[in-house]
Amino acid sequence: MRKIILMASAIVSIITIVILLTYSKDDNKIIRIGYFPNVNHAQAILAIENNSFNEALKDEGYKVEYKVFNAGTEAIQSLISRRIDVAYVGPIPTIIGYVRSDGMIKIIAGSASGGSLFIIRDDLPIETPSDLANTRLAAPDYGNTQDISLRSYIIENGLKPKELGGNVEILYVRGSEALILLSKKDIDGAWVAEPWATILLKNTNSRIFLDERDLWPDRRFASALLVVRDDLIENKNVIKKILDVHINTTRWLNAHKDDAIPIIQRHIEDVAKQKLSEDIIKESLSRIEFTSDPILNSIEEFAERAYKLHIFNNIPDITEIYYQVFDTIKVNDGG
Template identity: 30%
Template sequence: MKKRFVFFMIGALLILGACGGNSEASGSSESETVTIGYFPNLNHAPAMVAKQKEMYEDHLGENVNVEYQTFPDGSTFMKALATGEIQGGLVGPGPAMNNFISGVDVQIIGASSTGGTVIVSRDGSGIESWEDIEGKTFISPRVGCTHDVQFETYMKEKGITSERIGGSMTHVTGEPARYQSMFENGDIDVATAPEPWASVMEAEVDANVVIPTSDVSFGETLPAAVMVTSDDMIENNSEQVQKLVDAHKEAVQYINENPDVAIDITIEGIADITDQQLEKNVMESAWERTDFTYEVDADVIQEFGNSSYDLQFLKEKPNFEGFVNTSFIQ
């Protein structure tokens, strides 16, 4: 059962330091701030498009000041959501699930994209297929993150597991933007790479695709990123949540109708955050492995959670009742 008092206590202690407040009535004439969180990854392109095109601003209205905050991983994003530092945004389903189970008041209110997770190996590592990964070192953004679970689920089905659960693979973590330099230094053998970083490493350091998006577990069904907000926002400011979702849906539709422009916006958005200017041909390659959609299937989320439990990332088999809320995307 969710421990709602955890969120209440954290909020009570830290509300004075929160960047954005949602305590004002939605009809108030005073200006308030809504902060949107996202990552510098391709599957978060809807947030970058919405930011560049001022879609959130258009939907929320002139009395709402919209700010944006980027994060290196899901753990820091979810902490910001729990403390009211952000009011919503895009995050991997894994961190959202883990926090829901641990008692943080969070709901998925839409998807952002599917696909985009690619397992690549370092040139010279001798790894050409999944059989060669046994005993090697792999990297993911965080332990138990979305890309980690996808990879470890696939490998477990092949009979290979990480040292964490008695297997042979060594697991390290790091930001995807650093994968290329770690490959160049020989620090890691395999990367669970969210796009566009897989395509970057293919182009820059001759990385080999070992497990493509179409083959990795949940590769084409699981949302690579989901839109989330807090229970507090839904219960006390549902009108504003609807406007956030409407802006997000507009961004997804714009991406699908204007892919060339959306690619340029995403390249610029990633460069602003990471100082890495990606080549357009690299982004086009990454784009082909990604499908942008705001639709989300609760059954797939449950299956992914069950797999996280099987891999011992979770102590109990999860019950996601009340976690996926599709009422805003209808």
């Protein structure tokens, strides 16, 4: 009898453990999405505020959590280390992450095109690229998308950054630091993304030297992408629902930009503790095309530029960086 009781007790314990493990497994069905609380990641902000990802994935048994980043390199590293599963991020960090993770990261959609300006001090006699000799310029981070664009532009116009033996100095500072440095005339210009481009224009004695869109065919290039870790692609229902939310949010945004402004404004203030006026957000949005098109020709061009700037030892093979979720590409973004 004692053995029977002990066996029954053991069976109950095993069942209890199995149940606990089952619930624990369910609790771990979490999709973690990384993004920047910034205007060029507007779809992420709107989807969060509307609870769209959670609503779309609840039937699959998933909850969604969000992770805020301030640099693309950090977001990509979190993808590779499995701390997040999905991210809104720029093309250069995406390419670097894809190459260095042996293809672990995949683009499933575009998110934004444009929204990047080369701002210079208005008191300087800079009218042509050659006038940039002996200047001191700023970019947000070494090896990020704006940095690659700035250094490529300098080299293509017959100049060189100081690290390559030239006379153009490039500092790596955040937008808030660029604002201070430009105001104090400690830098001569900055290649920055929105909303910092508009903030610099409105708060310093500066002007637009170049809108990056003017350097690209049809004025279109990928400035933000929706990327995932490759193992998530195996779950077809989840990946399709994530992409559907992104596409539908993109379409709504393009059709309702004025309605989106206060939502974006409130989210940025709540999450980033940054107060932006509606005018700044509206002007920033006017320079960004929100699109689910990944604009793959620009991804290839960015990869070649990164190679020329010694980010890679060889031209990276990115032929499989894009994963087409649907049988046909849904690029009708409305608006």
